[in-house]
Amino acid sequence: MSVISTDELTTPGLGGGLRDIKQSSFLLKLLVRKELKVRYRGSVLGLLWSYVKPGVQFIVFYVALGIFLGLERSPKNPDGLANYAVYLFSGIVLINFFSEALGNAARSIVMNGNLIKKIYLPRELFPVASVWVSAVHFFPQLVVLVVGCVFAGWHPNVIQLLAAVAGFIIVALLATGLGLLFGSANVYFRDSENLVDMLLMIATWASPVMYAWSMVEQKLGSTVFAIYQANPITIGVELFHYAFWYPTTDGAAAMPPNLFGLWLPVGLVVAVVIVVLGQYTFRRLEGRFAQEL
Amino acid sequence: MVTAIEVSNISKQFVLRHTRSLKEAVVWLAKGRKGDLSEKFHALKNVSVEVQAGETVALLGLNGSGKSTLLKHISGVMLPDTGTVKTRGRVAGLIEVGAGFHPDLSGRDNVYLNGAILGMTEQQVNDRFDEIVEFSEIGQFIDTEVKFYSSGMYLRLAFSVAVHTDPEVFLIDEILAVGDEPFQRKCIDKIQELARDGKTLVVVSHDLDLVSRICERGILLEHGNVKFDGSIHDAVAILRS
Numbered sequence: 254m255s256v257i258s259t260d261e262l263t264t265p266g267l268g269g270g271l272r273d274i275k276q277s278s279f280l281l282k283l284l285v286r287k288e289l290k291v292r293y294r295g296s297v298l299g300l301l302w303s304y305v306k307p308g309v310q311f312i313v314f315y316v317a318l319g320i321f322l323g324l325e326r327s328p329k330n331p332d333g334l335a336n337y338a339v340y341l342f343s344g345i346v347l348i349n350f351f352s353e354a355l356g357n358a359a360r361s362i363v364m365n366g367n368l369i370k371k372i373y374l375p376r377e378l379f380p381v382a383s384v385w386v387s388a389v390h391f392f393p394q395l396v397v398l399v400v401g402c403v404f405a406g407w408h409p410n411v412i413q414l415l416a417a418v419a420g421f422i423i424v425a426l427l428a429t430g431l432g433l434l435f436g437s438a439n440v441y442f443r444d445s446e447n448l449v450d451m452l453l454m455i456a457t458w459a460s461p462v463m464y465a466w467s468m469v470e471q472k473l474g475s476t477v478f479a480i481y482q483a484n485p486i487t488i489g490v491e492l493f494h495y496a497f498w499y500p501t502t503d504g505a506a507a508m509p510p511n512l513f514g515l516w517l518p519v520g521l522v523v524a525v526v527i528v529v530l531g532q533y534t535f536r537r538l539e540g541r542f543a544q545e546l
Numbered sequence: 547m548v549t550a551i552e553v554s555n556i557s558k559q560f561v562l563r564h565t566r567s568l569k570e571a572v573v574w575l576a577k578g579r580k581g582d583l584s585e586k587f588h589a590l591k592n593v594s595v596e597v598q599a600g601e602t603v604a605l606l607g608l609n610g611s612g613k614s615t616l617l618k619h620i621s622g623v624m625l626p627d628t629g630t631v632k633t634r635g636r637v638a639g640l641i642e643v644g645a646g647f648h649p650d651l652s653g654r655d656n657v658y659l660n661g662a663i664l665g666m667t668e669q670q671v672n673d674r675f676d677e678i679v680e681f682s683e684i685g686q687f688i689d690t691e692v693k694f695y696s697s698g699m700y701l702r703l704a705f706s707v708a709v710h711t712d713p714e715v716f717l718i719d720e721i722l723a724v725g726d727e728p729f730q731r732k733c734i735d736k737i738q739e740l741a742r743d744g745k746t747l748v749v750v751s752h753d754l755d756l757v758s759r760i761c762e763r764g765i766l767l768e769h770g771n772v773k774f775d776g777s778i779h780d781a782v783a784i785l786r787s
Contacts, residue, residue, distance in 0.1 A: 279668045
């Protein structure tokens with residue numbers, strides 16, 4: 254809650270949207286800390302689950318796709334991707350971050366319904382806190398990724414590291430925007446969270462996490478590929494490949510054309526537009542949260 | 547006198563939706579849109595209330611008369627369909643104590659979390675932490691998870707956080723039945739102390755004897771209308787008659 258000057262009459266219940274988050278940073282911090290504490294309560298492995306789950310997921314995909322379906326380069330399969338394990342894992346960590354962030358953000362308003370019904374506070378805090386929590390869970394996976402990269406002969410330059418930051422920002426913005434959109438819609442229609450689950454399943458396959466981007470262009474032509482490329486998650490994943498996978502290879506693999514000149518700005522713009530759209534929808538709907546929850 | 551709360555001509559209608567399923571909607575369309583898919587309910591009709599700073603006001607009425615809805619409009623949790631609500635200074639609601647409590651967190655964490663939810667800054671919580679714990683009489687259990695608290699302890703801690711938030715306008719919804727007799731007396735003393743300090747209080751309660759002790763003014767609501775607005779004793783007398 255913002256500090257209101259005592260001299261004026263003000264209308265309660267009208268927040269400033271995402272701008273209020275800055276004033277409520279203390280509350281945001283506590284909400285994030287609460288989620289982190291509560292997440293793995295009563296489990297033996299605790300935070301280790303944040304490593305175990307993506308680890309197992311990685312092994313399953315690696316064996317099925319890399320070995321059985323032949324995406325990994327080997328003496329018998331020279332057309333495969335070099336260091337497929339790194340390629341796969343760098344995409345998986347980002348898509349996991351996105352899935353967790355959006356999945357939880359979409360449920361956050363309904364989950365905190367008890368509070369929202371009784372006390373006024375900037376409700377944007379809940380989706381934003383979900384994204385923060387996911388970012389904290391993303392960190393250990395990133396550490397595992399970096400360790401793996403180092404073993405694979407990683408030698409990044411500054412631009413490649415900045416590419417990873419840019420990819421993360423694009424995906425985080427997208428998750429926030431969609432989280433606001435689906436989180437507020439979920440109050441009125443619980444279909445929203447199921448829709449999100451479906452979208453997340455699609456998102457994993459609609460970006461080059463498991464396969465190479467060049468396959469899309471070969472099979473579907475350049476027009477479809479342009480649409481495919483405009484997906485901010487695709488751009489984020491490619492930026493992560495450029496940062497983590499590309500510096501472990503001999504540099505012979507081609508990166509998508511115009512990744513920096515065109516697609517990075519496109520990804521940022523799309524993500525920002527989604528945030529604005531999500532915020533707009535959220536503000537239109539939040540007035541009736543208390544009575545609908 | 548300064549106006550603390552200004553409620554002008556607010557109306558609120560709730561839609562009691564029977565269903566949102568596609569099937570029902572199709573059936574309804576197929577039957578030629580007979581009947582109404584949703585039922586409407588007027589919780590507040592053209593209510594106007596003005597409260598001066600430092601006043602102690604009780605909202606009275608039977609169940610479903612719109613008391614809590616009015617309180618939620620003042621706190622900003624709900625927005626009116628028509629009319630305006632304006633408040634001066636920070637408004638804090640003791641609307642159901644412990645709404646922001648999480649059972650798996652310790653008492654200490656919950657004090658911070660709930661304090662922040664009620665609009666306190668980090669500095670304020672730090673400064674008042676000892677006072678909050680002392681008032682709640684929780685003592686050594688402050689670092690125990692609140693799910694192990696007895697319901698009395700739970701309410702005492704929650705109430706203690708709420709009264710220490712120090713807002714200009716206090717909204718209290720049916721929470722005066724807190725804890726055992728001595729603690730209840732302590733809460734009422736605290737509330738009276740707040741009133742003496744010039745805080746504005748708006749109380750919703752069915753405990754008529756209690757509100758007559760705390761409040762000076764009574765507003766009687768009936769089916770979403772203001773039926774009476776005047777001294778608390780007259781309001782209680784009308785409600786009881």
